[in-house]
Amino acid sequence: DIVMTQSPLSLPVTPGEPASISCRSSLSLLHSNGLTYLDWYLQKPGQSPQILIYLASNRAAGVPDRFSGIGSGTDFTLKISRVEAEDVGVYYCMQALQTPTFGAGTKVEIK
């Protein structure tokens, strides 16, 4: 199985400031079709998860443009340009190149 390693596991943030979360995979997530199978999900408190970024860098419909995904191969980053209070929750990266596996999650909370 592909192992996904996220850091940090806890991230206190200040509203209006930028934030970033790292995700590394044990194997390159680049498929021979040219697509990179890395997604980012957010689980807000008391809610089901929801997609933020798919295929490494594509914002899902309705996701604010302060969220962006960058990276390739085995190293990926989720960036929030200016954190808002509604962004609190646990962020997960997930690889979909093989049978999917999630990272451990990064808990984002307001300082």
Place this chain on the structure above:
Amino acid sequence: EMQVVESGGGLVKPGGSLRLSCAAFGFTFTDAWMTWVRQPPGKGLEWVGRVKSKSYGETIDYAPSVKGRFTVSRDDSKFTLYLQMDSLKTEDTAVYYCTTLASGKYGTDVWGQGTTVTVSS
């Protein structure tokens, strides 16, 4: 509106069985790869199993932790996904989500509200 609704959770003793259902509404279920994801209390997400669409041969995959004990299936005539869970262990205690995960041109995903399975004597 696209949605999925899980049902069938409950309390079961170790070694017992339970069958979860997931009813789909508002999207082309027959084209969707359907997945079960679980979340133990206070912990992160774990991918459990998936059944691909008929056009992909309805291939089924499982996480190593459940392979041989859980069975994923689908009934496209009823727009319903199932998870048959046998030989349950205490570590199977979790909220079980039915989801499409991100898919399609726009990465659209559909998640249910989850159904709780508790394995305890």
